Amino acid sequence: MDYVFDNLSLAKDRLVTNSIKSFEGMTTQRWVRLVAIIGGYMLLRPWLLKFAADRQKKQFEKESEELGLSGPSANDLRGGKGKKGEKKGEGKVLGEIKEGKKVGEKGEAPKAPRVTKRKGAGKKMLEEEEADEEREIRAFLDEQRSGLAT
Numbered sequence: 001m002d003y004v005f006d007n008l009s010l011a012k013d014r015l016v017t018n019s020i021k022s023f024e025g026m027t028t029q030r031w032v033r034l035v036a037i038i039g040g041y042m043l044l045r046p047w048l049l050k051f052a053a054d055r056q057k058k059q060f061e062k063e064s065e066e067l068g069l070s071g072p073s074a075n076d077l078r079g080g081k082g083k084k085g086e087k088k089g090e091g092k093v094l095g096e097i098k099e100g101k102k103v104g105e106k107g108e109a110p111k112a113p114r115v116t117k118r119k120g121a122g123k124k125m126l127e128e129e130e131a132d133e134e135r136e137i138r139a140f141l142d143e144q145r146s147g148l149a150t
Contacts, residue, residue: 067132067140077122 026034 067136069136077125079122
C-alpha cells in the first residue's frame with residue numbers, strides 16, 4: 001500500500017515541478033502560439049459542432065428511409081391541406097385592404113382562430129403511427145432473432 005502512495009506522491013511532485021518550469025520557460029512566441037491555438041479552437045468549435053450535427057441528421061434520415069420509418073410531416077399532422085377552392089400562398093396579411101379598412105386597424109376586433117375537428121384526428125393519427133412503428137420494430141427484432149438462432 002505504501003508503494004501506491006509513494007508513486008502518487010512522486011507523480012504529484014513531478015507534475016508541480018514540470019508545470020512551474022513550463023510557465024517559467026515561456027517565451028513571447030510560445031504565448032502567442034498558445035493564444036492562437038485556444039482562440040482558433042473557440043472560434044471553430046461551433047461551426048464544427050454544427051457540421052457534425054448536420055451530417056448526423058442526414059445519416060439518421062437516410063437510415064430511417066432505408067428502414068421505412070419515415071412518417072407524415074408536421075404539416076400533415078396539423079392538417080396542412082388547404083380548403084377546397086383556396087390556393088396556397090393566398091390570404092390576408094397585416095395591412096391589406098379589407099372592405100374599406102386595413103386588417104389590424106384600430107377599432108377592428110381581432111378574429112379568433114377557428115377550432116377544427118382535426119385536433120382530435122391529429123392525436124389519433126399519432127397513436128396509430130406509434131402503434132405501426134412498434135409493430136415494425138417488433139417484426140424487425142423477430143427477424144434478427146430468427147437469423148441469430150439459425
